[in-house]
Amino acid sequence: MKKEITKKILEDHNINSEEYNMILAIMGREPNLLELGIFSVMWSEHCSYKSTKKWLKTLPTTGKKVVCGPGENAGIIDIDDNDAIVFKMESHNHPSFIEPYQGAATGVGGIMRDVFTMGARPIANLNSLRFGDPKNEKTKNLLRGVVKGIGDYGNCVGIPTVGGECFFHENYNNNILVNAMSVGLVKKNKIFYSTAKGIGNPIIYVGSKTGRDGIHGATMASAEFSDESENQRPQVQVGDPFIEKLLLESCLELMNEDAIVAIQDMGAAGLTSSSFEMASKGNCGVKLLLDKVPCRETEMTPYEMMLSETQERMLMIIKPEKKKITYNIFQKWGLDAVEIGKLTDSGKMELFYNNKLVGTLPIKPLADLSPEYDRPSIKPKKIKNYQKKKSTPKINLEKVLKKILSGPNHSSKSWIFNQYDSSVMGDTIFSSEMADAAVIRIHKTNKAISVTSDCNPIYCKSDPRLGAEIAVAESWRNLISTGAEPIAITDNLNFGNPEKKEIMYEIKEAISGIKKACIELDYPVVSGNVSLYNETNGKSIFPTPVIGGVGLIKKLKYATGFKMDDDSSIYLIGKTKGHLESSLFYEHLKIFGGSPPKVDFKEEKKNGNFVKFLAQKTELLIGCHDISEGGIALALAELCIANKKGIEITLKKKNPEKFLFGEDQSRYLLIINKKKEFETLAKKNNIENERIGFVTGAFLNFKNLFSISVDALLKLNSSWFKGYIE
Amino acid sequence: MKEKKISIVIFPGSNCDRDLFVALEKCLGTKPEFIWHNCSHVKSTDMILIPGGFSFGDYLRAGTIATKSPAIKEVIRFSKRGVPIIGICNGFQILTECGLLEGALIKNSNQLFKCEKVNLKVINNKTIFTKNYKSSEIISLPIAHSQGNYFIESDNLKKIEDNDQIIFKYSSDFGDVTEKYNPNGSVNNIAGISNKKKNVIGLMPHPERAIENFHNGIDGIKFFKNLKDLI
Numbered sequence: 001m002k003k004e005i006t007k008k009i010l011e012d013h014n015i016n017s018e019e020y021n022m023i024l025a026i027m028g029r030e031p032n033l034l035e036l037g038i039f040s041v042m043w044s045e046h047c048s049y050k051s052t053k054k055w056l057k058t059l060p061t062t063g064k065k066v067v068c069g070p071g072e073n074a075g076i077i078d079i080d081d082n083d084a085i086v087f088k089m090e091s092h093n094h095p096s097f098i099e100p101y102q103g104a105a106t107g108v109g110g111i112m113r114d115v116f117t118m119g120a121r122p123i124a125n126l127n128s129l130r131f132g133d134p135k136n137e138k139t140k141n142l143l144r145g146v147v148k149g150i151g152d153y154g155n156c157v158g159i160p161t162v163g164g165e166c167f168f169h170e171n172y173n174n175n176i177l178v179n180a181m182s183v184g185l186v187k188k189n190k191i192f193y194s195t196a197k198g199i200g201n202p203i204i205y206v207g208s209k210t211g212r213d214g215i216h217g218a219t220m221a222s223a224e225f226s227d228e229s230e231n232q233r234p235q236v237q238v239g240d241p242f243i244e245k246l247l248l249e250s251c252l253e254l255m256n257e258d259a260i261v262a263i264q265d266m267g268a269a270g271l272t273s274s275s276f277e278m279a280s281k282g283n284c285g286v287k288l289l290l291d292k293v294p295c296r297e298t299e300m301t302p303y304e305m306m307l308s309e310t311q312e313r314m315l316m317i318i319k320p321e322k323k324k325i326t327y328n329i330f331q332k333w334g335l336d337a338v339e340i341g342k343l344t345d346s347g348k349m350e351l352f353y354n355n356k357l358v359g360t361l362p363i364k365p366l367a368d369l370s371p372e373y374d375r376p377s378i379k380p381k382k383i384k385n386y387q388k389k390k391s392t393p394k395i396n397l398e399k400v401l402k403k404i405l406s407g408p409n410h411s412s413k414s415w416i417f418n419q420y421d422s423s424v425m426g427d428t429i430f431s432s433e434m435a436d437a438a439v440i441r442i443h444k445t446n447k448a449i450s451v452t453s454d455c456n457p458i459y460c461k462s463d464p465r466l467g468a469e470i471a472v473a474e475s476w477r478n479l480i481s482t483g484a485e486p487i488a489i490t491d492n493l494n495f496g497n498p499e500k501k502e503i504m505y506e507i508k509e510a511i512s513g514i515k516k517a518c519i520e521l522d523y524p525v526v527s528g529n530v531s532l533y534n535e536t537n538g539k540s541i542f543p544t545p546v547i548g549g550v551g552l553i554k555k556l557k558y559a560t561g562f563k564m565d566d567d568s569s570i571y572l573i574g575k576t577k578g579h580l581e582s583s584l585f586y587e588h589l590k591i592f593g594g595s596p597p598k599v600d601f602k603e604e605k606k607n608g609n610f611v612k613f614l615a616q617k618t619e620l621l622i623g624c625h626d627i628s629e630g631g632i633a634l635a636l637a638e639l640c641i642a643n644k645k646g647i648e649i650t651l652k653k654k655n656p657e658k659f660l661f662g663e664d665q666s667r668y669l670l671i672i673n674k675k676k677e678f679e680t681l682a683k684k685n686n687i688e689n690e691r692i693g694f695v696t697g698a699f700l701n702f703k704n705l706f707s708i709s710v711d712a713l714l715k716l717n718s719s720w721f722k723g724y725i726e
Numbered sequence: 727m728k729e730k731k732i733s734i735v736i737f738p739g740s741n742c743d744r745d746l747f748v749a750l751e752k753c754l755g756t757k758p759e760f761i762w763h764n765c766s767h768v769k770s771t772d773m774i775l776i777p778g779g780f781s782f783g784d785y786l787r788a789g790t791i792a793t794k795s796p797a798i799k800e801v802i803r804f805s806k807r808g809v810p811i812i813g814i815c816n817g818f819q820i821l822t823e824c825g826l827l828e829g830a831l832i833k834n835s836n837q838l839f840k841c842e843k844v845n846l847k848v849i850n851n852k853t854i855f856t857k858n859y860k861s862s863e864i865i866s867l868p869i870a871h872s873q874g875n876y877f878i879e880s881d882n883l884k885k886i887e888d889n890d891q892i893i894f895k896y897s898s899d900f901g902d903v904t905e906k907y908n909p910n911g912s913v914n915n916i917a918g919i920s921n922k923k924k925n926v927i928g929l930m931p932h933p934e935r936a937i938e939n940f941h942n943g944i945d946g947i948k949f950f951k952n953l954k955d956l957i
Contacts, residue, residue: 148838148839151839152839152872155780155839155870155872156739156741156780156783156784157741158741158742158779158780240783241780241783242738242739242780242782242783242784242785243783245738245739245741245780246738246739333738334738417841418838418839418840418841418842419838419839419840419841420839420841421839421841421870422841423841423868423870423932423935423941423942424741424742424745424778424870424935425744425745426745426748426749426934426935426937426938426941429940441940444748556940559940726836
C-alpha cells in the first residue's frame, strides 16, 4: 500500500516525529489523513495544553464556593440561594491579528457558548485587550476592527459588555491580545455537563451549517507568526451573532425539558474535539455518520467536516424519547438539528461517510495519552539599562500626571466603551468606568456580582512571578473596593513560544505566582485558557497572565463605586513606602526595569477585610478606589474625573514623587463622611490610615505643589482617542 | 371591567423583550403577553409594544426582514383600529420599515454603535403617550444603537412638523436642540415621532433601561406610567 503520510504532511499538521511515533503506537498502524488531522487538532497546544498541563495542575482549584473547577466548558461558583455563576475567559489572539473584526467577534461568541452550554444565561461580558504602539501602522485598524467585532457580536446577542482593559505597547505590535470573558447565571440544580452517557443515545448536531472556515484554526493558534501569517486569513472563522442568539434561546428552552444528557459547544477543533471530549469523559464510543452533518458547501470531505471551526454549533446527547421535542424547539428557532450518530460501547470513534468506514480512532488513548511536556526553562537576563538612582532629578510632577492622564493607556476609554451596549438586560449597576470592577445585579434579587480583569504586563516582564501575584491581588482588591466578597478567578495565560527556555521560565514563574496569591487569598482558579506562541519572527510578547475575578455582593446596598460627596474626607489605607521601580512614573521618565512592588499578603488581607467590613457592616463608606499603577496621584485624578468634583490634598514635604506616584500594593482610597467613627474603627482594627485630603471645589489641588482644574483633567483625559482615531 | 391586555411582539433576535416586560410589570402592575413573530391572528389587545434588539439579525437593513412577519400584519391591523403602538429602538426601526411611521433610521453618522445617556426634549406633550409631560420637559434616557440616525426628506419633514408628529428631540440639559447634542446625526435631532393619527409612536432611546435607582436615571418610570390611562 502507498504510504499516505509523508514528512511534508506531518509538518503541515504541526506534528513532530516523537508525536508521530506515539500516534503509530496508539493506532497500531499508519493513520490515514483524516485520522492524522484529528490527532493534530486534538494534540495541538491549543486543545491539549501539552506545554502547560504539568504546571496548571499545581493551581488551587477547590474551595467552599466552587461548584465546578477547570475541565468543563467553564468554571462555576456558588452565590447562594441555589444561584451559581458560570464564567471563563478565553483568548482569540492569533485570529484577531489576522482578521481583527471576525477574530474578536468569534472570540466573544465562543466564550458565551462555553457559558450557555452549561445551562447559564450570560449576564455580562468583559474583554482584556493588548495592542501595539499606537504609532505602529497596523495598530489603528486592529483597534477599530477588534472593538467593532466585540461590540457587534455582544450587542446583537443582547448581553451587556460591562468592563475590560485596553493597553498599548510596542511589544504587542505583531501579536495583539484579545481575551474575552463571559459570565452567566444558572440555577445550581440545573447545570449541564459534557459527560456523554447512555449507549445508543442519539448524538444531535445543532446550529449553523458546517463550512470550510476555520479548518486548522487550533493548529494556527499553536504556532508562531511569520511575515506570511496574514495569508492564514481563511483559517479565521466567521461569526454570526444572530445565529448565536437563536442558539442561546433554543438551548435554554430545551434545557427546561429534561431532554439533554450532555452538551458541548463546537469550539476550537469543532466536531472533533466536542465529540472526543464528551465520549472520553463518559468512557463511551461514538459512531458518526458524516453524510448527515449539515453542510454549507457541497462536496465537503470528512476531513473538512471534522476539522472545520464553523461557529455557532452545538453537539448534544439527547434522551431518545425526547427527540421530538428537541426537534420542535430548534425548528421554532429556525435552526438545523440533526441526528448525526449514536453513542456506542466500542470505546472508539467510528466515522462513516457514504456507508463506508473512513476513520477509526481509539477515544481514551487519544485523549488521555496526549503529550505532556516538561519543557526546559532558564531565567532570562535582566533588562540592563535600569540603574538604581539615589534620588530622582527635579521633575515637574504636574507635567508627569498630565502626561499619564492624556496618554493612550490611561485616557478615558469611552471611545471603546460607548461602542458596547452596557445597559441591556437592565441589571448593570456600575460599568467599569464608575467603579474598580463592574457590578451586575442578579436579576430580580437584592444581590449582585462584581467582575474585573487585570494584568500589568510591565510588572510581569520584569518579574513574572511577582507580576502574576500582583495581577491576582489586584483583581481581589478591585472586587473588595466594590463591596464584594471575592470568590474565584479565571486565568488567561498569554505567552510566547514555550519551546524557548526563557519563555518557559516566564510561564512557570507566572503560574507559581498565581498559585501563591490564590492560596493566600483563598481565591481559587475555576477555569482558564492558555495562549502560547504569541511571537512573530522570534520576538515574543510580554508575559501577560490576565486574571478575571468574580465576587458576590450580598446586598445591593453594599455596592460601592467611585462616588464622592462634597466635603467628605479622603483616607489612604495601607503602607506607602514610595515604590517607583517598574512604575508608570518611571516609564514616563524613561527609566525601565527594576522590580515590581512586593505583595505582603498579610497586609493585603487585613486591609481588604477592613474595607469589606466598612462596606458591609457600616454606613461609613461613600466611595472607594484601589491604588494601582500611577499611584495615589492617578487614583485621585480618576476620582475627580468620575465625579466632576475637586479634591484638596495636603502633602508631606519630603519626596512628593514617591508619595504621589509610588505603586505600593494593598492600598485603597476611601471616601468617608464621619471622620471620628471611621478613625476609631481603623485604630481598633490596627489599620494604617491617613486623612490625606477632602472633596472640595473644582480643582485637584496638591497644596503647595500644583493644582489642575477638573475641567482640564476631563479634557486631558478625553482627548487622546479622539485625536488618534476620529 | 375586563382587564386590558398589553402585548409585546418578539422576533428572533429581539433582545429587549424581557427588559420591556419587567418595566411594564413594574410601572403598570400588569403582566404583558408575548406575541411570537409568526402569529398570524391576535385575538385582542389594547396596546402593542415592539422591543429593541436585532430582529432577524438586522440583516439587509435594521427592521426590514421583521416587516415580513405575520405578526406585523396584525400590528398594522390593530393600528388602524386606533390601538396604541409603541416601538422602541429596533421597534422604531421596524415601524418605519413597515410604513406605520414616516422616514427611515440609517447608520449613525460616525458609523459606530453608540451606548450612552442622552437628554430628550418633549416636543409634543399633547399625545396620548406624552400628555403627562410638561411642555418642553427634559427627560434623560439611555440610547444603544448603530442605526438610529433618523432621516426624512424635507417635504415630508415639513409635513410631520406641521402635524406635530415630532415627539422627542435630542437636547442639552437645558433644552438646547443643537448639533452638539445630536448623538447620531438625526435630522433636526429627532429622537421620536408619531404617525398622523398619533396612536403609533417610535423612539430610539430605551425607557425600559431607566427604571431602577441604580440605573443611570429613572425617567423611564414616568414614560411607562403615562401609559396607565390607555389600558
